[in-house]
Amino acid sequence: MRRATADRGIEVTTSTESKQGMYDHQAIEARWQARWKSEKAFAAKDDFTLPKYYVLDMFPYPSGAGLHVGHPLSYTATDIVARYKRKRGFNVLHPMGWDAFGLPAEQYALEHGIHPALTTRRNIENFRRQLQALGFSYDWDREVNTTDPGYYRWTQWIFLQLYERGLAYQAEVPVNWCPALGTVLANEEVVDGRSERGGHPVIRRPMKQWMLRITAYADRLLSDLDDLEWPEHLKDQQRNWIGRSTGAEIDFAVDGRDVVLRVFTTRPDTLFGATYMVIAPEHPEAATIVTDAQRPACDAYRDQAALKSDLERTQLVKEKTGVFTGRHAINPATGERIPIWMADYVMLGYGTGAIMAVPGHDERDHEFARAFGLPIREVVAGGDVEQEAYTGDGPLVNSGFLDGLAVPAAKARMIEWLEQQGKGVAAVHTKLRDWLFSRQRYWGEPFPILHHDDGSVSTVPESELPVRLPDVERYEPSGTGESPLALVEDWVSTVDPVSGERVRRETHTMPQWAGSCWYYLRFIDPHDDEHLVAPEKERYWMPVDLYIGGAEHAVLHLLYARFWHKVLHDVGVVSCSEPFRKLVNQGMILGEDGEKMSKSRGNVINPDEVVQRFGADAFRLYEMFMGPLTATKPWQTNGLKGTHGFLKRVHRLFVDEQGTSAVHDGEPGDDALRAFHGCLDKVGGDIERLSFNTAIAAMMECINVLVKEGPGIPRALARPFLVMLEPFAPHLAEELHATALGASESLAWTSWPEVDARWLVSETVKVPVQINGKVRTVLDVPADIGQAELERAARDDAGVATLLAQGDVAKVVVVPGRIVNFVVRPR
RNA sequence: GCGAGGAUGGCGGAACUGGCAGACGCGCUGGAUUUAGGAUCCAGUGGAGCAAUCCGUGGGGGUUCGAGUCCCCCUCCUCGCACCA
Known part of the structure; x- marks a missing residue:
């Protein structure tokens, strides 16, 4: 400490002589960054008697392009809060790390023949240098890196907890296969039928994959949102994504076949109005239902639907299409025979893949019924169902025992009746699907999973973790859905430490989200070999008090992390049910042309150049001064x-x-x-x-x-x-x-x-005096002036008095310290 | 189509519960100083007008003594979701 002080004194003298009292940001910033580093000036203390404040940035993916000006926007905001909270007596935890597994490093490796570990290390060093050049007060001793075996050992450990609780399973499922990336993607990673990263087309294809049972946590993920201090729109996005809807499952007997078609509906009250049914083209019972006569048409339709990408199926097609299966079902309420159709507006992935169609009271069914001349029946009064579907409330009609009831009561009554008749049950469905958790890529965490010759699966014991990612020469995805790891025979083939059998390792790897699901916990206790996080430290530091990051993670990282956190809560590793108490999304910084910054537009601002020219302090200040943190705003170097x-x-x-x-x-x-x-x-x-x-x-x-x-x-x-x-x-x-x-x-x-x-209080205040709402003069009056005195002072003003004399004062509004307003009627 | 957010000078943006619209900064204008300046300092800067004054917060209506702020209708922009049964 003393040495540093003395050294600094000498440096200052030198600097002063050369720059003659000018503000030399380069010398100043280098000096203090060096001192903070050597003194570990911002180390969080594990002193649990102090009030704590945990302020966290969404850690970056260290790309080869280096920091862009968007990163320091949120990082400066959290840094200001961190530095401020220290001054307010808080023990502040303000860490930084690297989300370093993932596709870009691997893509780069493929193109340039450089090992991802090497480029990752290089990129991290560059990022760290850039962040340190901005003077952020991170506790650098807590830096974590998701690709570090000491880190991903615990990622694998968490996977074991998921597996042991039945929350991780393998399934042959139709997945989002991206041929360009050579991997499958999670639903959350597919946007408009294209990959979120790169925008490549994504097709449906059945493959055996690891899945995480996030749906088991859907209700908790939904209800716990209420208490979070998060932006409302973001909570809505998560609610929307989880998409919980309540209704009933109803069984329809198929005429002439020994199968029942089960449908899910949120409107069981409209069952009397169900005049036809629709099954998804891929519905598993389709083969049983379709008649021989209709088989060629239905097969052709199904094949055509399969060829369509998600993009075409959801975006481009607005005309309803479909084909009659030739078969009828029995409406359990009316006993009527109603036709079963096949149409791609019904998705296999939601509900049961089959619906009862109520064209009178559902817009899609109405549109379809119109297109194919199917009957429309009114069962809720209040609209004109020949013209358009009526989705509002009203008394039930044409509905037997439901007649006269309002919609909510009719729903309850119908579910009761269905349950009595054994023809249906109350049911809840979510849009949320289980999380597709495996990737056919090299640069990710290996699964701690062993495959036995008999087809059974066992786990690598905790004591054997981490399962290290082997060094390989080639990272190309095989294109067949095999991971590059499958080619590393001496890694794949191993001995089960439990049974001694020869086994084969799982060759898929975890998605990038795995490491970022729990990194905020590791910051609390980054060097602990015994625990993921020591319980007493976790109890002290959690939850994160302020978390700032981009809105693009609304349903990806933030939903996954909440899910894992809840599992870890159930496992007993964490003490709270939600990880991030308060969350803020920083806005986007656009280029000087008002467009999104991108290399192709050539409007990217390099922070290094800005810091060089104006200094880190001016840069920090500017990013904060541009406008509200959450707003999208254009960069202006001026x-x-x-x-x-x-x-x-x-x-x-x-x-x-x-x-x-x-x-x-x-x-x-x-x-x-x-x-x-x-x-x-x-x-x-x-x-x-x-x-x-x-x-x-x-x-x-x-x-x-x-x-x-x-x-x-x-x-x-x-x-x-x-x-x-x-x-x-x-x-x-x-x-x-x-x-x-x-x-x-x-x-x-x-x-x-x-x-x-x-x-804070001045003796005098300026009070505007208005006549008919227009300011005519401003009085300088004592701050504590009373109402009557203020009015008198206003009337005494020469200009005001003149104007008042020109009419009759109808009303006077006097708000002490604020305003005087005379309402004057001209004579 | 549904949901959320937004529209204020030449530009980025201020304005707590309705109370002087345009804080602060950029830019611009004039001046001082300087060999010079992409330096520094001073003054000015919403629009129209010599002026008194008038007009001004996307457009239209309303509530109020008083509206950028509250209510109704409309236009445009941004971001989500998008056949979710």
Whole structure:
């Protein structure tokens, strides 16, 4: 500590001589970054008596392109909060790590013949350098890397817990196969029939895959959203994705066949209006149901549907298509024979893959009935079902024992009746599917799974973890759905440590989401070989108090992580049921042309160049000053001049042109005190509200006043000002604290200054006086002036009096400290 | 189509429970200083008008002494979801 201080003194002198009291951001920033690093200035303490604050960024995927200006947006926001909370007496955990498994590294390896481990290491080093150059106050001793065997050992351990609880299973399922990427993708990774990464076409194909039973947690994932301090739209997205709907499953007998068609409906009340049925083309009973006469037509239709990509099936097709199966079913309520159709507007993946069609009260069924001339029957009064489906409430009609009931009552009554008759049950369905968890790629966590000759599966014992990813020469996906790992014979073939049998390892790998599902837990206890996280540390630090990241993870990372967290809660590893108490999505930064930044548009801003030219402090300040954190906003390099200029003015306030301290012992004037304490009060509140742009504006206003009161700054305000500035511009604040004030200790853990409330209220206030709502004059009156006196003061104003004399005062509104308004009727 | 968010000077954006619209910054204009400046400082800057004044928060209506803010209708933009039975 003392050595560092002495060294710094020498460096400062050198710098001062060469730059003659100029704001030399490069020298200042390098000096403080080095000191923070060597002193481990931001290490979180495992002192459980202190109040804690865990503030987390969504950790980045370390791409070869390096940091883009979007990363530091949220990272600066969390850094300001972290630095502020330390000053408020919190023990702050503010870590950073790397989400480093995944496709891009592997893709790059394929193209350039460089091992993903190597490019990953290189990219991480570049990212770390760039982040450190921005002065973020991370506790670097807690850095984690999802590709580190010491880390993914625990990812595999969690998989074992899932497996043992029956939450991980293998299934032959129709999957999203992406030929271009040579792998399967989760539903969440497919957008409009294309891969989320790369935008390649995705087709349906049955394959044996590892699945995670996230559906078993659907209800908890849904209901626990209510208590989270998350943006409402994001919670809605998750609710929407989970898509829970309540209704009934109803069995329809098929006329002339010994099968029942089970349907799911949210409108059991409309059963009397079911005039036909529809099955999905891939429905497993299709072969039984379709008559010989209709078989050629149905087979052709099914084949055609199979050829369509998801994109075509959901996006492009708006005309309803379908074909009659030749068979009829019996409506259990009416006893009528109703035709069974096959149509691709019914999906195998939702409900039971078959529906009862109620064209009178469902828009899709209505459209289909119209197209194929099927009967439409009204069973809920209130609309004109010949014209359009009526989906609203109303009394039931044409519905036997339901007649006269309103829709909700009719639903309940019908379910009761179905259950009595043994023809149906109340049921809940979710849109959420089980999570397809395996990938046919090299660069991911291996499964701790062994395949035996008899086809059975066993797990690698915990003591044998991690199952290390072998080094390979080739990473090409085989294209057949085999993972590249399948080619590594001496890795695949191994001995089961439990039975001693020769077994074959699972060759699929886990998806990128696996590592990011639980990294926030490892930050708490990153070097523990005994536990994923030590229980007492977990109890202290969890949950994450503030989590900031991009909205693109609304239903991917954030849903998966919540799922794993709940499983770990059930396993007893974590003490809370939800990992992220408060969540914020930062907005996107667009290019200077107002378009999304992209290499092809050539509008990408390189943070390194900006930092070089304006400095990390000006860069941090600018990113926060651009606008609200959550807003999408365009980059303007010119804007850096504003924040850089502000820092120069701050510097000049503390250091004169000769490079000597401009801090003086004079008493601060009232204006300075009022400006400072007003600012301090606002900045503190703004940080709590994550309103950083207005906090910076307030500091700019404050500095404008202090500069007018200058030259130099009174000692009484100098240090408090720097403490207030430090979360935003830590390098300059530390530098001025050390040089202009001669301090030796860092501002990192110092206390936030007390606001002196006396300076928040001024003796006089300006009160506008309106006549008929238009401001005519502004009065300077004592702040505590009463209503009557204020009105008198307004009437005494010469200009006001003249105007009042021109008419009759019909009404006077006087709000002390705010406004006076005379309503005047002309005579 | 459904859901959510948004529209304020030349630009990014301020405005707590309705109370001086345009804080702060960029840009621009003029000036000072400088060999020079993409440096610094001072002044100005919503629009129209010499002025008093008038007009101004996407458009139209309403509530109110008073509306960027509240209510109704419409237009446009962004982001989700998209045959979910």
